[in-house]
Amino acid sequence: MAVTIKDVARRLNLSITTVSRALDGYEDVAEETRRKVIQTAREMGYVPNRAARQLRKQRTETIGYILPTSAPRFSDPFFSEFISGLGDEAAVQGYDLLISSAPPGEDAERLVYKRWVHGRRVDGYVLNRMRLRDWRVQFLSQMNAPFVALERTLDPVDYPSVEVDGQAGIRDLMDFLIGKGHQRIAYIGTSPDMAIQADRYAGYRQSMQDAGLAFEQELVIEADLTRRGGYRAAQKLLSMQDLPTAIVCINDLTAIGALQCAHELGLKTGKDVAIAGFDGIEEAENSLPPLTTLTQPVYEIARELVKILSAVINGTPLARRRIQIQPELILRASTGAVVS
Amino acid sequence: MAVTIKDVARRLNLSITTVSRALDGYEDVAEETRRKVIQTAREMGYVPNRAARQLRKQRTETIGYILPTSAPRFSDPFFSEFISGLGDEAAVQGYDLLISSAPPGEDAERLVYKRWVHGRRVDGYVLNRMRLRDWRVQFLSQMNAPFVALERTLDPVDYPSVEVDGQAGIRDLMDFLIGKGHQRIAYIGTSPDMAIQADRYAGYRQSMQDAGLAFEQELVIEADLTRRGGYRAAQKLLSMQDLPTAIVCINDLTAIGALQCAHELGLKTGKDVAIAGFDGIEEAENSLPPLTTLTQPVYEIARELVKILSAVINGTPLARRRIQIQPELILRASTGAVVS
DNA sequence: TAAATCATCCAAAACGTTTTGGAAAACGGA
DNA sequence: TCCGTTTTCCAAAACGTTTTGGATGATTTA
Numbered sequence: 001m002a003v004t005i006k007d008v009a010r011r012l013n014l015s016i017t018t019v020s021r022a023l024d025g026y027e028d029v030a031e032e033t034r035r036k037v038i039q040t041a042r043e044m045g046y047v048p049n050r051a052a053r054q055l056r057k058q059r060t061e062t063i064g065y066i067l068p069t070s071a072p073r074f075s076d077p078f079f080s081e082f083i084s085g086l087g088d089e090a091a092v093q094g095y096d097l098l099i100s101s102a103p104p105g106e107d108a109e110r111l112v113y114k115r116w117v118h119g120r121r122v123d124g125y126v127l128n129r130m131r132l133r134d135w136r137v138q139f140l141s142q143m144n145a146p147f148v149a150l151e152r153t154l155d156p157v158d159y160p161s162v163e164v165d166g167q168a169g170i171r172d173l174m175d176f177l178i179g180k181g182h183q184r185i186a187y188i189g190t191s192p193d194m195a196i197q198a199d200r201y202a203g204y205r206q207s208m209q210d211a212g213l214a215f216e217q218e219l220v221i222e223a224d225l226t227r228r229g230g231y232r233a234a235q236k237l238l239s240m241q242d243l244p245t246a247i248v249c250i251n252d253l254t255a256i257g258a259l260q261c262a263h264e265l266g267l268k269t270g271k272d273v274a275i276a277g278f279d280g281i282e283e284a285e286n287s288l289p290p291l292t293t294l295t296q297p298v299y300e301i302a303r304e305l306v307k308i309l310s311a312v313i314n315g316t317p318l319a320r321r322r323i324q325i326q327p328e329l330i331l332r333a334s335t336g337a338v339v340s
Numbered sequence: 341m342a343v344t345i346k347d348v349a350r351r352l353n354l355s356i357t358t359v360s361r362a363l364d365g366y367e368d369v370a371e372e373t374r375r376k377v378i379q380t381a382r383e384m385g386y387v388p389n390r391a392a393r394q395l396r397k398q399r400t401e402t403i404g405y406i407l408p409t410s411a412p413r414f415s416d417p418f419f420s421e422f423i424s425g426l427g428d429e430a431a432v433q434g435y436d437l438l439i440s441s442a443p444p445g446e447d448a449e450r451l452v453y454k455r456w457v458h459g460r461r462v463d464g465y466v467l468n469r470m471r472l473r474d475w476r477v478q479f480l481s482q483m484n485a486p487f488v489a490l491e492r493t494l495d496p497v498d499y500p501s502v503e504v505d506g507q508a509g510i511r512d513l514m515d516f517l518i519g520k521g522h523q524r525i526a527y528i529g530t531s532p533d534m535a536i537q538a539d540r541y542a543g544y545r546q547s548m549q550d551a552g553l554a555f556e557q558e559l560v561i562e563a564d565l566t567r568r569g570g571y572r573a574a575q576k577l578l579s580m581q582d583l584p585t586a587i588v589c590i591n592d593l594t595a596i597g598a599l600q601c602a603h604e605l606g607l608k609t610g611k612d613v614a615i616a617g618f619d620g621i622e623e624a625e626n627s628l629p630p631l632t633t634l635t636q637p638v639y640e641i642a643r644e645l646v647k648i649l650s651a652v653i654n655g656t657p658l659a660r661r662r663i664q665i666q667p668e669l670i671l672r673a674s675t676g677a678v679v680s
Numbered sequence: 681t682a683a684a685t686c687a688t689c690c691a692a693a694a695c696g697t698t699t700t701g702g703a704a705a706a707c708g709g710a
Numbered sequence: 711t712c713c714g715t716t717t718t719c720c721a722a723a724a725c726g727t728t729t730t731g732g733a734t735g736a737t738t739t740a
Contacts (some may be wrong), residue, residue, distance in 0.1 A: 002460055004696060015720045020698060030718060047459040051394035052696030055725045060391065062438075073639040075622050080419040087441040091452075096461070098402075099437050101427040112431075118387040121436070122343055132403045151370045227626055260626050282415050286567055286600050288628040299413040344726060354689045370688060392726030397693045542729060 003044045011040055023048075055312045063090055063309060064122035068111055068129045070224075076253070079297060085302025086126060093310040098122055104129055110139075117143050119139040124148070124304075124309045148309040150301060151195040152322070160308050160321040161300055166196055166278070169294040170203030170248065170325035173276055176329065177246045178211045180336060182274060186219040186244035188233040188254050189194050200278065219244055222252055230257025238265050238273070245273060246335070252277035252284045252293055259287055259334065274335040278327070284302035289333035296327045343384050351380055363388075364611060378552065403430055403649055404462035406452055407441035408469045410564075413453065416593070417621045418638060433650040438462055443471055450479075457483050463651045464488070466642075472533040473675040483519060488649040491535040491639060492662070500648050500661040502641055506536055506618065509634040509667035510543030513616055516669065517586045520552045520676060526584035528573040528594050540590050540618065560583055563594055570597025578605050578613070581605025585613060586675070592617035592624045592633055599627055614675040618667070629673035636667045 280295025442529025
C-alpha cells in the first residue's frame with residue numbers, strides 16, 4: 001500500500017542500505033546517486049515508516065505532555081495557548097506531540113506516566129503545574145527519562161527548567177499598590193504545595209515586610225485557581241469588618257472571580273477596592289473593569305521548553321539549564337484609574 | 341533495558357509466541373499457563389513495545405487532531421475542554437492522542453495532514469471548525485483515512501459526524517427575543533464558508549421570516565469569532581441611527597466583545613440592548629452582565645467523536661453515523677432581567 | 681488397536697527501518 | 711606493475727512484536 005524504502009531501492013536498482021544512507025545524508029554515497037535517490041523518493045511519495053524507524057532507532061521522536069485536568073470538564077485559557085506552543089515548536093524540532101490527561105497528584109496520573117515510561121512511549125516529557133515536592137521529578141529522573149519543567153520544585157534533582165519569576169512580579173505589583181497608599185492588602189492563593197504558590201506568596205510576604213506593613217493571617221486565603229474559588233475567597237475577604245483595600249490574586253481566573261464578587265457586593269473595583277491577577281490571559285483585557293495583571297508569554301515559554309527538551313534528548317549541551325522570565329506588569333482599571 | 345516479551349518468555353521457559361498469545365487472550369493456551377504468564381508479566385513490569393506492535397500490526401493505535409490555530413498565539417477556551425475530552429476517551433478506547441497545529445485552510449495545514457496520512461502516522465482523524473466545502477473531507481476520504489467531524493459540510497461524501505443543531509438553537513433564542521418584543525434584531529456571524537455560520541445564520545433568517553420581521557442587510561455583520569471581532573462589529577451596529585434592540589452572536593467570544601462595546605458606549609446591556617452568544621463557555625457565566633447563551637456539552641461531544649472514530653477504525657458498525665445534539669438555551673441577564 | 685480429534689505449545693516469518701562490517705572497483709604512488 | 715587508499719556500494723543482523731502453519735502428545739472414536 002504505502003511506498004516503502006524497498007520500493008524505492010528496487011526502482012533504482014540499489015540496495016535499501018544505499019537508499020537509506022543517501023536520504024540520511026551519509027558521506028559514503030556518490031553525489032550523483034544521492035541526487036537520484038532523493039528525486040525518485042520524492043516522486044514516489046516515500047515517507048519513512050515511523051514505527052519501523054522507532055523500533056530500530058529505539059527512540060520515538062515524540063514528546064509527551066500530560067494535561068493536569070483538575071475536573072473532568074475542565075477549561076483553562078492557559079492551556080490552549082500552551083499546547084499550541086508545544087505543538088509548533090515540536091514540529092520545528094522534528095517531534096510529534098503526544099497528549100494525555102490526568103487529574104494531578106492522583107494515582108491516575110502516576111499510571112499514565114508509568115505506562116508511557118515503561119512502554120517507551122515518548123522520548124521526553126514536558127511538565128508544568130509543579131508541586132513543591134513533585135513525585136514526577138523523582139520518578140522521571142530515576143527512570144532516566146528526559147524532561148523539562150515549567151516552574152521549579154524543591155526536589156534535590158538538577159533538571160532543566162523555565163521559570164517565571166513570580167516573586168519579583170508580585171513585588172512589582174505590590175510596590176505599585178503600596179505606592180498608591182494601600183496598606184491592607186489581601187492575597188488569594190492556592191494550596192501551599194504548589195510551586196507557584198510558594199513563589200508568588202513569597203513575593204507578597206516580602207513586600208509587606210519591606211514596606212513595614214503588618215502581616216495578617218486572615219488576609220491570606222487559599223483558593224483553587226478557578227473563578228469560583230476566587231469568588232468564594234473574595235466573599236470572605238469582602239465581608240470582613242475592616243475591608244482590605246486591595247486584593248492580589250495568584251492568577252487571573254481567581255482575580256476575575258473576585259471581580260465579580262466585588263461587583264455583586266456593590267463595590268466599585270478600582271475605586272473601593274483594587275484587584276489584580278497574574279497570567280495575562282485575554283479575558284483579563286475585557287473584564288469589567290479590565291484587570292491589572294502580570295503577563296507572561298505563555299506561547300513563547302512553551303516553545304522554549306520544547307527547545308530545551310529537544311537539546312536534552314539529543315545530548316546537546318545547554319547554554320543555560322534554568323531560564324528565568326520576568327513577568328510584565330500591566331496596569332489596568334481594576335487597580336485604579338489609568339489612561340490606557 | 342526495558343523488559344521485553346523475550347524476558348518474560350525466558351523466565352517462564354515458554355516461547356514468546358505463547359506469552360504473546362496468553363496475554364492477548366487466545367483460546368489455545370492452557371488456563372494454568374495463562375495465569376502464570378499474566379502474573380509474571382505484571383511482576384516484571386512488562387509493557388509491550390508500542391513501535392514493534394505498530395510495525396507488526398500495521399496500525400498505530402493513535403488518533404490525530406490538528407488544532408486550527410488562527411494566530412500563532414492563540415487562545416480559545418473551547419479547545420482545552422475539547423482536547424481533554426478527546427484525550428480521556430482516547431485513553432478509554434486504548435488510543436493515544438497525537439496533536440499538531442496549523443492555521444486552517446492554509447498550505448501549512450495541508451502539509452501536516454499529508455505528512456500524517458502518507459507516513460501512516462495515525463489510525464484516524466478528528467476534525468472540527470469545518471468549512472462548508474472542506475478539502476480535508478475530500479482528501480481523507482480519498483486516502484481512505486478514517487475520520488470523524490464535528491459539524492457537517494456540503495461535500496458529497498458520507499462520513500460520520502456529531503453536529504450541534506445551531507439552527508434550532510438560534511431559533512429557540514430568537515423565539516425568546518421576539519416573544520419579548522424585539523423587532524430589530526441584529527446578527528454578528530463569521531465568514532460564510534464556515535459550517536457553523538451557514539447553520540446558525542440560517543436559524544436567524546428563518547426566525548425573522550417566520551415572525552414576519554423585515555430582513556435588513558445592514559443588521560448582519562461578518563466578524564471572526566474573536567472578542568475583538570465582536571467588539572468591532574458591535575461598534576458598527578451600535579452607532580447606527582436606528583439602533584437594533586437585540587444582537588445575536590455566533591459565539592460567546594463575539595458576544596463578549598459586543599458586551600464590552602455596549603458598555604463603553606454607555607448602553608445597559610439587558611435593558612437598552614439585548615445580547616446573546618453561543619457555546620456556553622465558562623467566561624459567559626461571569627461576564628457583566630452574565631451572558632445569555634446556547635450551551636453545548638463540549639467535553640461530551642469530544643468523547644462521542646472519539647467513540648465513533650474508534651468504531652470506524654475497527655470496522656464496528658455504527659448505530660448512527662450522524663449524531664445530532666440540541667444546544668440548551670441558558671437565559672441570563674444580558675437579554676433582560678432574570679431570576680436566576 | 682489404529683485412526684481421528686483435541687489441547688497445548690512453538691519455530692519462523694514478517695513488519696520497514698538503520699547500522700555494522702565488510703567487498704568490489706577505481707585510483708594513486710612507488 | 712603492484713600495493714595501499716579511497717570511494718562507493720551492499721548483505722545481513724537487529725529492533726520487539728504478532729501471526730502463520732504446524733508439531734507433539736494425550737484423548738477419544740471406530
